[in-house]
Amino acid sequence: MILINNENQTKPSLNLALEEYALLNLDLSQEHLLFYINEPAVIIGKHQNTHEEINHDYIQQNHIQVIRRVSGGGTVYHDHGNLNFSFLTQVKGKAFNDYRTFTQPIIQALVALDIPAELTGRNDIIVKDRKISGNAQYRRAERMFCHGTLLFNTDLNNVVAALNVKPDKIQSKGIKSIRSRVANISEFLIQPMTVAEFKQHLINTIFIDKPKKIHHFSDLDWQAIEKLAKEKYENWDWNYGKSPEFNxxxxxxxxxxxxxxxxxxxxxxxxxxxxxxxxxxxxxxxxxxxxxxxxxxxxxxxxxxxxxxxxxxxxxxxxxxxxxxxxxxxx
Known part of the structure; x- marks a missing residue:
């Protein structure tokens, strides 16, 4: 497995562009792993109607970015207290929609901290019936990635306020509010740590039995990544799209x-x-x-x-x- 160095970039459009660029251009005969943290942003699932997923007034008042990702699934909130991970690999057998294989290394690292994490439902990691991670996948030909969020010390008030969650989704999960069913990993730690220390713990645990190689992008790679970020992930048509009226x-x-x-x-x-x-x-x-x-x-x-x-x-x-x-x- 090879660890991708994103040079500690926190610009959401750049990190999503980097992830897509890596998927399409790296030699994935060896699995790659990417970690990144974003500035406050709402990340929309590929197939969602942005206008119906966000609280427009709150987003504007708090200068929260809105960006659509290439993978499906639901809308999520990112900030400096949320650590994102992405496993990039070749499609093997029935790897697509297999979340257990990709989340197991994360779960093992959490268990090593005495946090009783488990995969449940379609794609969520929970601790004591509260969600700490949502995951999604994207496939392009015979390449794919499985990525997810890890709520470490995210501002959960922003999670609630920034998203416009449909009542039927809340009802279908048997809950009364988002706030009651999500949690930060920091709430379950026996010994406090920073998000940077948590990231290093994940790396140390995942690579414990594997030789750790690090991939650095060249200047030409970064130029291409920045171009993709600007032309796609900072483009209104991609992030919001034109939503026609339907009868x-x-x-x-x-x-x-x-x-x-x-x-x-x-x-x-x-x-x-x-x-x-x-x-x-x-x-x-x-x-x-x-x-x-x-x-x-x-x-x-x-x-x-x-x-x-x-x-x-x-x-x-x-x-x-x-x-x-x-x-x-x-x-």
């Missing part, structure tokens, strides 16, 4: 996460379609949106079109019947 919307929560689908129907055909949600996709959801475009807005036409694709590549283990129920709730 049909339906949202439902499945085992694979929430899906929010919106159609504009003209002359009984789909004139526009947009799919949002906190699901994890192996293929870009725009491919499915294109498939549905111009179809007659009726179940049989959708069913025939969906038979030509593998829906699991877009949503995970979702059936065609479940998707049709979302699109045609009254049938």
């Amino acid at each position: 049909f919307q339906n949202r439902s929560r499945f085992n694979i996460g929430e899906i929010d689908i919106r159609f504009n129907v003209k002359n009984s055909r789909v004139a526009a379609v947009k799919i949002y949600g906190d699901f994890f996709a192996q293929e870009d959801i725009s491919g499915l949106e294109t498939l549905l475009l111009n179809l007659p807005y009726e179940p049989n036409a959708f069913s025939e079109a969906l038979a030509t694709v593998n829906l699991h590549n877009y949503f995970g283990f979702l059936t065609v019947a479940e998707f049709l129920t979302l699109c045609f709730p009254n049938n």
Whole structure:
């Protein structure tokens, strides 16, 4: 395993660009590990509607950045008290959607601090029924990364205030508020430590039986990373996107996460379609949106079109019947 040095950068757009650049350009025949800490930012899941995920007034008043990432899943809050990790590797077998393999080294490092961490649900690490980490994955051809947050001493009041959490998501997790179900790792430490010391503990534990190599990016690499950050991760169209009005919307929560689908129907055909949600996709959801475009807005036409694709590549283990129920709730 090779440790990636991000030169202690804390600019969110730069760190997300670095992660994507590393995925596409490094030799991943050996697994790479990246740690980074961001300035206050709300990080939006790839398939989510930014406008519906954030508290706009609070974001502006507190100068919190809003950036969309390339992986699916839900919106998260980053600040100097949150440590992010990313395992970059080649796709092997059923590695995509396998969170246990990638989170196990993190969990072992937490257990070494006498913190009873465990993986639960789709992608969360919890301690005593409180979430300390959320994880997501992204795949490009035969390359992928699995990345996650580690709430160490994050300002949890900002987590609550900056995010616009839907009541159905709160209800589905059996909770009364975000604040009651999330926690900082520092709350469970027997001996206090800084986030920098915690990061070093993770590195020491993960690399204990492995030779530690460190990858440094060249000046040319940094130029390319900065270019990607500016053109993509600091671009309004990427981070917010243009959200057209739709005359049909339906949202439902499945085992694979929430899906929010919106159609504009003209002359009984789909004139526009947009799919949002906190699901994890192996293929870009725009491919499915294109498939549905111009179809007659009726179940049989959708069913025939969906038979030509593998829906699991877009949503995970979702059936065609479940998707049709979302699109045609009254049938």
